[in-house]
Amino acid sequence: METLLDLRDAFFNLDIILRASPILISGFWMTLKLILTVVPLGLLGGLIVALLYTVPSRAVRWPLIVYVDLFRAFPPLVLLVFIYAGLPFAGYEISAFAAVSLGFFLNTSSYYGEILRAGIESIPRGQVEAARSTGLSKWQAMTWVVLPQAVRNVLPDLISNTLEVAKLTSLASVVALPELLFQARQAQSLTFNATPIMAAAIVYFVLLWPLVRLLSRLEHRMIASH
DSSP: OOOHHHHHHHHHHHHHHHHHHHHHHHHHHHHHHHHHHHHHHHHHHHHHHHHHSSSSSSSHHHHHHHHHHHHHHHHHHHHHHHHHHHGGGGGGOHHHHHHHHHHHHHHHHHHHHHHHHHHHSOHHHHHHHHHHHTTTHHHIIIIIIIIHHHHTTTTHHHHHHHHHHHHHHGGGGTTTTOOOHHHHHHHHHHTTTTTHHHHHHHHHHHHHHHHHHHHHHHHHHHHHHH
16 A cells, blocks of 8 residues: 555655646647647648659659658757757857747658658559549649548558657757647656656547547448458
8 A cells, every 4th residue: 555655656646746847838839839839830741742753853753862861860859859959060049939830840751751642652543644644734633632542541650640749749849849749757856756747648549549540430430341
């Protein structure tokens, strides 16, 4: 019984949660703001990457391959530090939030781009030709015929990648952006207790669990349809 009480006091101390709640709440809002910024930016960048893959030109394709391979292989933590600490040496002052947004844009656009490219390539060429025969231009056919089907085909992968992006936002603490994990660690250092870290973990779970359930339902539905 004493061991359980010690465990509760060390990891689930309600008094510490109440005392730390103001900075944890501010960290939550910063994390939410970050997710709502980097996910759309990554999706937009990924869409541009995927569409550029359809351009039949080596002058476009080879730089694109280098871009995608580089930022998929480059550790995001190192990338954030490089942007935040390196750009000032080149004369560009950048805030922590802007540095994280730029770093995640470069990293996530390469992953989203590969996913969307696979979706586009999964659509039979005949559908594009049929759309063109009705008078649609190449980009109209891509917009109204190919992309909706492509997104549907790779939707589980898009959601799975979005989950990873949301979890990776915790790396922003390395550049002192006051997101949820950073604030939880600050509270831990002040209280000498791990409860704020556990509280942050629970918040992440509550925030991301609906996406996890949606992903599971989509995967089961796709398996059942085959």
